[in-house]
Amino acid sequence: MTSVHRQVVDIVASRTLYDESYLLPESHFEAELGIDSVVLESILAAVREQFALRAALPPGLATIRELVEAVEEALAGAVPPAAAPPPERTGDPLTEAVVRAAMRHTQYTREQLPLDADFEGELGVDSVVLVSVVADCARDLGLPEDLAGTVTAPSLRALVAALRPYLTGGDAPPGREGVGAADGTPAGEADEASEAGGAADGWDGRSMKDFVEQRDPDLFAKARGFRSYLRGREAEHLYWYGMPLHSRCGNRALILDELTGRKREFLMFASNNYLGLANHPKVVEAVCEATRTFGATHTGSRFIGGTNMLHKELERRLAAFKGRPACIVFPGGYAANLGTLSALVKSYDTLVVDKLNHMSIVDGARLSGAARRIYRHNDMADLESVLRRCDDRAGRLIVTDGVFSMHGDICDLPRIVRLAAEYGARVLVDDAHATGVLGARGTGTAEHFGLKGEVDLELGTMSKALAGMGGFVVGEPEVIEYLRFYAGSYVFAANIPAGVAAGLIAALDVIEAEPGRVARLWSNIRFLHRQLVDAGFDLENTESAILPLVVGDERRALELGRAVRARGLFCQTVVFPGVPLGDARLRVSVTCEHTREDLETAAGVLVEAAREVGVLPSAG
Secondary structure: OOHHHHHHHHHHHHHHOOOHHHOOOOOEOOOOOOOOHHHHHHHHHHHHHHOOOOOOOOOOOOEHHHHHHHHHHHHOOOOOOOOOOOOOOOOOHHHHHHHHHHHHHHOOOHHHOOOOOOOOOOOOOOHHHHHHHHHHHHHHHOOOHHHOOOOOOOOHHHHHHHHHHHHHOOOOOOOOOOOOOOOOOOHHHHHHHHHHOEOOOOOEOOOHHHHOOOOOOOOOHHHHHHHHHHHHHHHOOOOOOOOOEOOOOOOEEEEEEOOOOEEEEEEEOOOOOOOOOOOOHHHHHHHHHHHHHHOOOOOOEOOOOOOOHHHHHHHHHHHHHHOOOEEEEEOOHHHHHHHHHHHHOOOOOEEEEEOOOOHHHHHHHHHHOOEEEEEOOOOHHHHHHHHHHOOOOOOEEEEEEOEOOOOOOEOOHHHHHHHHHHHOOEEEEEOOOOOOOOOOOOOOHHHHOOOOOOOOEEEEEOOOOOOOOOEEEEEOHHHHHHHHHHOHHHHOOEOOOHHHHHHHHHHHHHHHHOOHHHHHHHHHHHHHHHHHHHHOOOOOOOOOOEEEEEEEOHHHHHHHHHHHHHOOEEOEEEOOOOOOOOOEEEEEEOOOOOOHHHHHHHHHHHHHHHHHHOOOOOOO
């Protein structure tokens, strides 16, 4: 294989996630590899950049051999500019397996994967991607199947060192000192827990992470394994997710426990209805009236018969509410992140993201194919270090949650904006849990910090404080216009029904007419926060309507959630993948509808339940 051939294969592998061994010279891009015109254009752009080709490659290239020959022909007789030599293969099977697996799961080329680069800060490899890399290595080299999710390391070289002892076939190889479980458990403790199968009392020590990577020719094998695990958790009334409401969701709600078949009224602290608008008569009537006028839905994308006059009015009102000149409405908040990031950020650009950002940002980054750089949560020194190492010839976008959904704290937006200006980056803030909560008018993080107009893009969801469905992005008109034509989750998807749009417009009317709702929300937040902190709970650094009761151990958090529900209060029990292993918690959401009696009752229930399961010490 020539140097050119090897480099071309590396590029194709990085853009398609195929193993290099699958990329044969006669592999047809479309028929055999499923490479469409968009991905092929990305490959060709990367090839031209790699080989510093000034002229366009000829059209109609259909196979890897044709692409290699076209590159060699373009290089023939030309004097190439000074460039670093192609990365050398190490000849070590383990190192090669680790690098190939990393290429598959990061979309990076070989030269973009230095062995000593930090996984998070320099490569954007998080714990989920690392699990997949280790699983691939175990499969390719015949290592123990349970290594995925168990072995962790800060770099490729360290990962090679951590995996090497397993090549001997031993269950407890020497040289694993300092390498622990993915949740931070020391190696010795992790091994003991694994050998014991969890706990001496029969507790199933597995988590949902154990079902992420289960290699089997039958794709559904993992589903059967998880079903068995899920039934065990449900039998103990520990997993209580997706139970249906049989009433409106206010400060109280009637919920059917499908495990017992009984309905029960719960004090509701699991709702994101922060301003109490989901049941407001004006909002409900607006939904009904518009539905009677325009029908149940529009059955088309916004480009093809699916735009209603109310969509246009909603976008105008959201832009005015946020204090920005233009707005685009997406089918959902998740879709807004997927569409925006994949449209604006390309494989040659860099996304710089907070470690605790929402999963929709993580998935949007993956879809974009961009280099991803992770900075430690709200650590501005680390953010600056990441920005300093970024290629200043490419575009850079800093993306952060405004309010972090499982922790309740707020991003350090003033310093993010300052660093972005210094290093020539753009900024996107996801205000899903900040809209309706932060700022005197409830318009979000930028208002909270007095930075209106200084954040490039503000994104949000309308399923929380705004009491509807859908997502939105506000910003400069040319950027919003570009998204209308290039964001796939907008162009190729039906949008929210007219009735929902009307309800959202009515919700904005209420927010603007009744500013006291935001004030009442904050009065409730401060009261319950004080009660819980005084009782001894760890609420981390929350400054929002999200109050996390940090437990750490997953079993104890699940048992606390069960004890709270038994006392008639419902809040979210958050375990992996909502938070990393070892960081389990209860997530209490406060709304303006809660009465002082509700808050006092909630504090009493949470304290009593926490004492019962050992999260708080017993009274006296």
